[in-house]
Amino acid sequence: xxxxxxxxxxxxxxxxxxxxxxxxxxxxxxxxxxxxxxxxxxxxxxxxxxxxxxxxxxxxxxxxxxxxxxxxxxxxxxxxxxxxxxxxxxxxxxxxxxxxxxxxxxxxxxxxxxxxxxxxxxxxxxxxxxxxxxxxxxxxxxxxxxxxxxxxxxxxxxxxxxxxxxxxxxxxxxxxxxxxxxxxxxxxxxxxxxxxxxxxxxxxxxxxxxxxxxxxxxxxxxxxxxxxxxxxxxxxxxxxxxxxxxxxxxxxxxxxxxxxxxxxxxxxxxxxxxxxxxxxxxxxxxxxxxxxxxxxxxxxxxxxxxxxxxxxxxxxxxxxxxxxxxxxxxxxxxxxxxxxxxxxxxxxxxxxxxxxxxxxxxxxxxxxxxxxxxxxxxxxxxxxxxxxxxxxxxxxxxxxxxxxxxxxxxxxxxxxxxxxxxxxxxxxxxxxxxxxxxxxxxxxxxxxxxxxxxxxxxxxxxxxxxxxxxxxxxxxxxxxxxxxxxxxxxxxxxxxxxxxxxxxxxxxxxxxxxxxxxxxxxxxxxxxxxxxxxxxxxxxxxxxxxxxxxxxxxxxxxxxxxxxxxxxxxxxxxxxxxxxxxxxxxxxxxxxxxxxxxxxxxxxxxxxxxxxxxxxxx
Amino acid sequence: xxxxxxxxxxxxxxxxxxxxxxxxxxxxxxxxxxxxxxxxxxxxxxxxxxxxxxxxxxxxxxxxxxxxxxxxxxxxxxxxxxxxxxxxxxxxxxxxxxxxxxxxxxxxxxxxxxxxxxxxxxxxxxxxxxxxxxxxxxxxxxxxxxxxxxxxxxxxxxx
Ligand code: SF4
Ligand code: SF4
Numbered sequence: 001x002x003x004x005x006x007x008x009x010x011x012x013x014x015x016x017x018x019x020x021x022x023x024x025x026x027x028x029x030x031x032x033x034x035x036x037x038x039x040x041x042x043x044x045x046x047x048x049x050x051x052x053x054x055x056x057x058x059x060x061x062x063x064x065x066x067x068x069x070x071x072x073x074x075x076x077x078x079x080x081x082x083x084x085x086x087x088x089x090x091x092x093x094x095x096x097x098x099x100x101x102x103x104x105x106x107x108x109x110x111x112x113x114x115x116x117x118x119x120x121x122x123x124x125x126x127x128x129x130x131x132x133x134x135x136x137x138x139x140x141x142x143x144x145x146x147x148x149x150x151x152x153x154x155x156x157x158x159x160x161x162x163x164x165x166x167x168x169x170x171x172x173x174x175x176x177x178x179x180x181x182x183x184x185x186x187x188x189x190x191x192x193x194x195x196x197x198x199x200x201x202x203x204x205x206x207x208x209x210x211x212x213x214x215x216x217x218x219x220x221x222x223x224x225x226x227x228x229x230x231x232x233x234x235x236x237x238x239x240x241x242x243x244x245x246x247x248x249x250x251x252x253x254x255x256x257x258x259x260x261x262x263x264x265x266x267x268x269x270x271x272x273x274x275x276x277x278x279x280x281x282x283x284x285x286x287x288x289x290x291x292x293x294x295x296x297x298x299x300x301x302x303x304x305x306x307x308x309x310x311x312x313x314x315x316x317x318x319x320x321x322x323x324x325x326x327x328x329x330x331x332x333x334x335x336x337x338x339x340x341x342x343x344x345x346x347x348x349x350x351x352x353x354x355x356x357x358x359x360x361x362x363x364x365x366x367x368x369x370x371x372x373x374x375x376x377x378x379x380x381x382x383x384x385x386x387x388x389x390x391x392x393x394x395x396x397x398x399x400x401x402x403x404x405x406x407x408x409x410x411x412x413x414x415x416x417x418x419x420x421x422x423x424x425x426x427x428x429x430x431x432x433x434x435x436x437x438x439x440x441x442x443x444x445x446x447x448x449x450x451x452x453x454x455x456x457x458x459x460x461x462x463x464x465x466x467x468x469x470x471x472x473x474x475x476x477x478x479x480x481x482x483x484x485x486x487x488x489x490x491x492x493x494x495x496x497x498x499x500x501x502x503x504x505x506x507x508x509x510x511x512x513x514x515x516x517x518x519x520x521x522x523x524x525x526x527x528x529x530x531x532x533x534x535x536x537x538x539x540x541x542x543x544x545x546x547x548x549x550x551x552x553x554x555x556x557x558x559x560x561x562x563x564x565x566x567x568x569x570x571x572x573x574x575x576x577x578x579x580x581x582x583x584x585x586x587x588x589x590x591x592x593x594x595x596x597x598x599x600x601x602x603x604x605x606x607x608x609x610x611x612x613x614x615x616x617x618x
Numbered sequence: 619x620x621x622x623x624x625x626x627x628x629x630x631x632x633x634x635x636x637x638x639x640x641x642x643x644x645x646x647x648x649x650x651x652x653x654x655x656x657x658x659x660x661x662x663x664x665x666x667x668x669x670x671x672x673x674x675x676x677x678x679x680x681x682x683x684x685x686x687x688x689x690x691x692x693x694x695x696x697x698x699x700x701x702x703x704x705x706x707x708x709x710x711x712x713x714x715x716x717x718x719x720x721x722x723x724x725x726x727x728x729x730x731x732x733x734x735x736x737x738x739x740x741x742x743x744x745x746x747x748x749x750x751x752x753x754x755x756x757x758x759x760x761x762x763x764x765x766x767x768x769x770x771x772x773x774x775x776x777x
Pocket of ligand 1: 072074094095293294295296298299300301302303510511512513
C-alpha cells in the first residue's frame with residue numbers, strides 16, 4: 001500500500017474539483033510519481049498538444065514512499081508536456097511539499113484546462129478550493145509564499161509556486177517549493193503559468209499510513225539509513241560539500257564544459273567549488289556556506305544554505321538578500337560559473353537566489369547566457385540588443401544584470417527566456433546552442449565522459465544528467481568503475497541507469513540515495529511498504545516500462561531518431577586539454593547498439609514486439 | 619540514572635525524521651502534524667531548532683490540571699498525560715510557558731512528550747545526534763569536553 005489511493009482532479013476551466021480513486025492496476029505497472037503520472041498523462045493528453053494550450057495537463061505526483069520514514073522519502077514530480085522541448089517533461093523536487101501532499105491524503109493532483117483568471121489551489125486534507133490570485137500575479141515566488149502564509153495565518157502550509165519568469169513566458173521557468181527547492185527543468189513552471197495557476201498551497205494532517213508490513217518497513221528503512229551514513233559519498237561528501245563536491249573532480253578530469261562548451265577545463269573552477277564555499281571570506285570572516293540542510297525525511301542532507309557577502313557589488317544596496325537561502329548546487333554553480341566563465345562565488349550565489357526567487361532553471365539560464373555571450377563575442381548581437389550590457393564571458397556584472405532581467409521577464413531577459421536553441425536560431429547561429437531536443441546541457445562534457453553523451457542524446461526530456469547518471473560509474477566507480485573515455489559497454493550501462501533511475505523517480509525517494517543504494521537496497525523498502533511483489537527484477541522492469549512509455553509519447557509527439565543527437569561542437573571539435581584531449585564524443589559508436597538493446601528500429605521507433613513486451617497502451 | 623532529552627540545534631538539518639518517529643510511536647502513522655517534538659526553520663538565519671517539552675520539575679501543566687490528569691512518571695521523570703482522565707479543557711496548554719502541550723482535535727485530549735516511556739524515538743531516529751537521550755545530571759558534558767579539548771595546557775607546562 002503506502003499509496004493514499006486518491007487523486008485530486010482540478011478542472012481549471014470550470015472550477016470543478018473532484019476526488020477519484022487511484023488506478024491500482026497502473027500502480028502495479030508504474031509504481032507512482034514519474035511512472036504513474038506519465039501513465040495518466042499519456043492516457044488523457046494527445047501527444048501532439050501545444051504545451052501552452054489549455055488542452056495540456058499538469059500533474060503533481062508523489063511516490064508511495066513519499067512522506068514515510070524511508071530516508072529521502074520526500075520527493076514529488078511535475079509531469080506535463082514541455083514547452084521547451086516538446087517532449088514529456090518530468091521534473092522532480094524535494095523540500096517538504098511532496099510529503100505534505102501525502103499527509104493531506106493525495107497521491108496526485110491533476111490540473112486540466114485553464115482558469116479564466118489567476119488562481120491558487122488551497123488544499124487542507126479533504127477540502128480543496130481555488131482562490132483568486134490576481135493580487136499575487138506579478139509577485140515573486142518568495143513574496144507569494146509570504147503572502148499566502150499571511151493570508152491563511154498558518155505557518156505550517158507548504159507552498160509550490162511560480163515566479164515572474166514563468167508569467168513572462170520564459171520557456172525554462174521552474175516550479176519552486178519551500179522557497180528554494182525546485183522542479184526545475186523543461187519549463188514546467190511555464191505550463192502552470194499558462195493555466196493561470198500561481199501557486200499550490202497544502203496543509204496535511206492525516207498522516208501517511210497504509211504500509212503493507214509496518215514492522216518490516218521500519219526495520220528495513222532503519223537498516224538502510226545506516227548504509228547511507230556509512231557511505232563516503234552520502235555519509236560524508238554530500239553533507240559536507242553537497243553536490244559541489246564534484247566541481248574540482250570534474251575539472252581535473254577535463255570534463256567541465258567551459259565558456260559554452262568551447263573548452264573542457266575552467267581556470268577559475270576552484271573559486272566556485274564546494275571547497276571554496278567553506279573558506280572564510282575577507283570582508284566578514286564568514287563562509288559562503290552557513291550549514292547543510294535536508295529535505296523531508298532525508299538523512300543525507302546535501303542541501304546548501306548560504307549567504308552572499310554583504311559588501312559584494314551585487315547585494316550591497318539590497319539588504320533583502322543579506323540573509324541565508326538555498327546555496328549553490330553543482331549543476332547551478334557550473335551553469336552560472338564555468339559555462340559563462342564567471343569565477344565570482346558571491347555573484348553566483350546571488351544569481352542562484354534570483355533563480356529561486358523568481359523560478360528559473362539555473363542550468364538552462366546559465367547555458368543560455370553562455371550561448372548569448374558567444375553570440376556577443378562573435379558580434380552577432382551587440383549592446384543594441386542587450387540594452388547596453390557588455391555580455392562578455394567572465395563578466396560577473398553582466399551575469400548579474402542579465403539574471404535580474406530574466407528573472408523578471410524584462411528587456412533582453414525576455415530573449416534569454418527563449419532558451420539557447422531558439423535564441424541561437426533567431427540570430428542565425430543554431431550551432432552555438434548546446435542543447436539536445438531544445439534543452440540545455442548540464443555540467444559534464446561528453447568528450448571526457450562518453451556515457452554522458454549517450455545519456456544526453458537519448459534522454460526523454462532533452463539534455464539531462466538525471467536520466468542516467470553514468471558519472472557515478474565512469475568517474476566515481478559506483479557501482480563499478482568504467483573507463484570514461486571508452487564507448488564499449490556504455491549502451492548497456494546507460495540502459496541500466498535509465499531503468500533504475502525511472503524506478504527510483506517513481507518511488508518517492510531521492511536519486512542521490514543511489515550513490516549508496518542500488519535497487520538491491522531500494523526494492524526491499526518499496527516491497528515492505530507497497531502491496532504486490534516488488535522484487536529488484538520487478539523494479540527494473542517497471543523502470544524499463546516507464547522509459548519505453550516516455551519514449552513512445554515523444555515519438556507520437558513528432559520526434560524521431562534524428563533528435564537523438566548532440567551539438568556538432570561535441571561530435572566534431574576535440575577536447576583541448578586533459579585526459580580527453582583530442583577526443584570528441586563518439587556517439588555513433590554507442591547509439592545503434594543502444595537502439596537494438598532497447599528494442600527499437602534503426603530509426604529509433606519502438607517495434608510492435610517492444611510495445612507488447614512492456615504492455616504499453618495502444 | 620535518570621536521563622533527559624538533550625537538543626543541539628547546531629547539528630540539526632531539519633529532516634523531520636524525529637517528527638515522523640514521534641508520530642509513529644504515538645499514532646501508529648507517519649504524521650508530523652501530530653508530533654510532540656517540532657522542528658522550526660529560521661530560514662534567513664539558516665538554522666533549524668528542534669523543540670519539545672523539557673519535563674520541568676515544577677511542571678506548570680501538571681499543577682494547572684484541574685483533574686490531575688498529568689502525573690509524574692517516577693522512572694523517567696516525564697510528566698505523563700493520563701488519557702482516561704484528561705477532559706480536554708486545555709488549561710495545561712495555557713499554563714505551559716513553552717507551548718509544548720497541545721490539544722489534539724482528533725481525540726479531544728492533549729498531547730505532550732512523555733519520553734516514550736524511557737526510550738525516546740526521536741533520539742533514536744535523529745541521523746545527526748541533534749537529539750540525544752543522556753544522563754540528566756550531565757547534559758553539559760559534551761560541551762565541557764569540547765572546551766576542555768581547546769584548553770591549552772602546553773603554555774603552563776613550559777612556563
Ligand atoms: S540527498 Fe539532498 S536532494 Fe536528496 S533528499 Fe536529501 S537533501 Fe534532498
Ligand atoms: S531528526 Fe535530528 S536532524 Fe532531523 S530534524 Fe529532527 S533533530 Fe533535526
